[in-house]
Amino acid sequence: MSMFASTPKQNLQKSFETFYEGWLARHENLLQQLLSVSPDDAEQRMMIEQVLCHYQQFLEEKSNVANGDVFLLFSPPWLSAYERSLLWIGDYKPSLILRLADRAVNSFTPEQRDKMERVRDETKRAEREVSEAMASVQESMASPRMLALVRVVDGEITEQELALRGLKEALKKVSERGDALRASTMRKVVEILSPPQTVQLLAATMRFQMRVRKYGLHRDDVGPSG
Secondary structure, eight states: OOTTOOOHHHHHHHHHHHHHHHHHHHHHHHHHHHHTOOSOHHHHHHHHHHHHHHHHHHHHHHHHHHHHHTHHHHSOTTSOHHHHHTOBTTBOOTHHHHHHHHHHOOOOOHHHHHHHHHHHHHHHHHHHHHHHHHHHHHHHHTSHHHHHHHHOOSSOHHHHHHHHHHHHHHHHHHHHHHHHHHHHHHHHHHHHSOHHHHHHHHHHHHHHHHHHHHHHHHHHHHOTTO
């Protein structure tokens, strides 16, 4: 075997980076379609479904990465340093969806506002629960037993691998909970909104991601003070 052969982790990272580049290109294309969609209800619903499927594809690919090496999701090398600084459990906080809706969506009815507030409360409570689960995993990583295993050089390899496997499984479960909450929050909000309002929200969400992406890449190129 060549000494320059790629490791499974490198192959996994390269595979996702290739997917992500294509996904971002489709993302930009879908955004342009969304911004120019006609006011026809059926066309808007079709466009909304395409965008939601686009995001679902991203979650499925992330799940594949988690199965291969979940550590990649908590410091994704395919993101800029600025993008990584905004992450919560490997992605944006679910409550961001509600903040974007507040800014982008016009003319909430009183009933819609009441429903949105209920979703906001549910989401914040669920975010706290997932954050607490993540904190528990981080505490276990810093436990004396785990630190002792990290220092082992010879022997105890089986115990070390077992502990690492347990850590990966714990991180994977937290990651899955974070993604499930993001998906369920978006689904709940979309159910509250009308098709034109949903188009406004999805366009704002997609624009936000593209702006953060471009700004982050620019900062990486010229430095934080550039």
